Amino acid sequence: MGDGRGAGGGRPAWLQQYDLVGKIGEGTYGLVFLARTKHRRCCIAIKKFKQSKEGDGVSPTAIREIMLLREISHENVVKLVNVHINHADMSLYLAFDYAEHDLYEIIRHHREKLNHQINQYTVKSLLWQLLNGLNYLHSNWIIHRDLKPSNILVMGEGEEHGVVKIADFGLARIYQAPLKPLYENGVVVTIWYRAPELLLGAKHYTSAVDMWAVGCIFAELLTLKPLFQGVEVKATPNPFQLDQLDKIFKVLGHPTPEKWPTLVNLPYWQNDQQHIQGHKYDNPALHSYVHLAQKSPAYDLLSKMLEYDPRKRITAAQALEHEYFRMDPLPGRNALVPSQPGEKAVNYPARPVDTTTDFEGTISVQPSQPVSSGNAVAGSVAAASVVAPRQVPRPMPMVGMQRMPGAGMAAFNIASQAGMGGLNPGNISMQRGAAPAHQQQLRRKDPGMGLQNTGYPQQRRRF
Numbered sequence: 001m002g003d004g005r006g007a008g009g010g011r012p013a014w015l016q017q018y019d020l021v022g023k024i025g026e027g028t029y030g031l032v033f034l035a036r037t038k039h040r041r042c043c044i045a046i047k048k049f050k051q052s053k054e055g056d057g058v059s060p061t062a063i064r065e066i067m068l069l070r071e072i073s074h075e076n077v078v079k080l081v082n083v084h085i086n087h088a089d090m091s092l093y094l095a096f097d098y099a100e101h102d103l104y105e106i107i108r109h110h111r112e113k114l115n116h117q118i119n120q121y122t123v124k125s126l127l128w129q130l131l132n133g134l135n136y137l138h139s140n141w142i143i144h145r146d147l148k149p150s151n152i153l154v155m156g157e158g159e160e161h162g163v164v165k166i167a168d169f170g171l172a173r174i175y176q177a178p179l180k181p182l183y184e185n186g187v188v189v190t191i192w193y194r195a196p197e198l199l200l201g202a203k204h205y206t207s208a209v210d211m212w213a214v215g216c217i218f219a220e221l222l223t224l225k226p227l228f229q230g231v232e233v234k235a236t237p238n239p240f241q242l243d244q245l246d247k248i249f250k251v252l253g254h255p256t257p258e259k260w261p262t263l264v265n266l267p268y269w270q271n272d273q274q275h276i277q278g279h280k281y282d283n284p285a286l287h288s289y290v291h292l293a294q295k296s297p298a299y300d301l302l303s304k305m306l307e308y309d310p311r312k313r314i315t316a317a318q319a320l321e322h323e324y325f326r327m328d329p330l331p332g333r334n335a336l337v338p339s340q341p342g343e344k345a346v347n348y349p350a351r352p353v354d355t356t357t358d359f360e361g362t363i364s365v366q367p368s369q370p371v372s373s374g375n376a377v378a379g380s381v382a383a384a385s386v387v388a389p390r391q392v393p394r395p396m397p398m399v400g401m402q403r404m405p406g407a408g409m410a411a412f413n414i415a416s417q418a419g420m421g422g423l424n425p426g427n428i429s430m431q432r433g434a435a436p437a438h439q440q441q442l443r444r445k446d447p448g449m450g451l452q453n454t455g456y457p458q459q460r461r462r463f
Contacts, residue, residue: 014084014093015359018044022355028032029061029170034353035099043098044081048359051090061170068142068169069094076133076158078153078167093359099165100156100350101336103149103217109348111224121329121339121344123221125152126154126454128320128331129164130214135316137166138207147172147213148190149220154335156350162334175206191232192216196255197310199245200276201267211319215305221288222298227251240268252306253284258399260309283398297324326457333456 021043025032030050036043049062061122082095103126110118130152137144146168153165195212197205219227228251229242249255257264269276286306292299301324304314314322316355325331329339338345 012084012086020359022353024351024353025358025363029059031357031359033359045096045098046230046359047094047096049092049094050093058090058092062094064172065094065169068172068174068202072137072140072142074133074136076129076164076166077136078165079364096167097155097165099153099167101154102351103154103221105153105351106154106348107149107220107224114346117224118221119339119343121332122335123218124325124329125162125331125333125335126152126164126221127218128215128325129333129335130166131316131319133164133166134210134214137172137322138210138316141174141176143173143175143207144169144210145173146190147210147217148193148216152217158181158231162332164335189243191230192226192240194244195310196245196248196308197266199241199248200263200269201240203267206310207315208313211305211313211316214316214319215302218302218305219290222292222302227289242276246279249279249281251284251286251289254281254309255308262309262311270386297322297327300324330457 018039019038021034021036023031024034024045030048033046033048034043035046049059051059066083068081069078073079078099079097080094081097084093084095085091086093093408100315106118106126110116134144134147144166147166151166151168155161155163155165193213193216194207195205198209206212216227228244228247230239230241232244255263263269286303287294287299290302292302301314301319301322304322305319307313336345336348
């Protein structure tokens with residue numbers, strides 16, 4: 001697949017295989033578009049990266065994301081379908097399977113349109129699948145570092161209806177033992193989902209930061225609003241955010257060295273005696289914020305995810321084995337079907353599409369047909385036909401912990417990858433953003449890591 005221009009110097013050749021529908025997202029990295037493949041009429045999400053600020057023409061964030069996604073494969077992780085490049089402006093495009101929904105839109109739909117909570121089965125199924133994908137990543141020494149509702153996708157109609165996909169790996173990193181200091185990477189994780197060790201300036205951190213974010217997402221699924229809505233001070237280059245810490249302490253109480261021994265070693269705990277240590281928060285009330293009984297399994301799991309000490313915080317593997325997931329309603333592969341016979345399914349709207357924006361982000365696209373979820377094939381672009389959504393739960397295949405090939409995540413060259421068009425933009429080394437392969441050996445065993453997950457709890461009773 002090349003980037004040559006079509007007849008008359010028009011659209012790039014690779015782009016001619018798609019019909020653009022419109023823009024579905026925008027961020028610091030660039031834009032995300034919805035398109036359809038002309039041959040199969042499958043819906044595809046195309047992520048366009050802005051040019052690198054370093055002047056080398058290709059975004060290191062994009063290269064990092066390509067490196068990770070080409071090496072990992074799991075049902076609950078978004079699938080990278082293809083990579084395209086325009087040499088004219090060195091813009092890079094990543095094509096993914098399209099997911100009609102994300103947790104942000106699902107939560108907002110319940111809060112603003114339906115005005116009622118998400119049912120227990122859906123919450124449990126969404127959370128279980130999120131943890132299942134995260135367990136796979138952590139078992140392969142990958143920290144996501146940007147988990148939030150808008151980065152947790154949910155497939156719409158098709159064979160994968162109701163399946164969760166972890167997306168947006170622009171901030172993801174490989175970590176290994178001995179741990180390298182990661183604070184030099186700058187601020188990570190959107191502030192409302194940022195773990196307290198990050199806010200207090202930890203120079204070393206682990207996959208526990210992802211589990212804190214999952215706890216925040218869990219609480220948001222239960223209450224339909226963010227648990228810790230701090231106001232971010234963007235002018236400061238350091239990670240310390242007093243208002244965010246204030247919001248956390250009001251809900252969870254004041255951390256203490258007795259419960260979190262390494263707390264005293266964190267830079268901003270030591271340096272901000274007046275604000276942090278001087279203001280006492282004596283009445284933690286997490287249960288009242290999330291409306292859960294303190295002795296309930298749901299509250300127990302949530303409180304273990306929001307444990308201050310990252311060394312004591314529950315891991316994804318441990319969370320999957322928690323009692324919460326072994327009680328009715330049991331979690332299922334399709335999170336969007338009714339949990340009880342006769343119960344009406346929620347008709348979630350697809351993510352909004354701006355049909356006035358083209359791939360350049362400036363001019364109107366050609367008139368197109370309205371987006372119909374019935375035309376979307378949730379799965380590989382090679383899928384031959386649309387699969388109707390299932391209205392009843394169905395058996396879930398065993399979801400085993402797949403491991404990446406080899407002992408580590410070896411660096412690769414774009415030109416060597418099938419389907420990449422033989423393109424290596426600017427001959428850039430694909431080792432950027434990742435540790436050398438010889439440093440990526442699994443040399444240490446974290447609690448819960450590498451455990452085999454045998455599928456949904458008591459799966460014979462569900463579907």
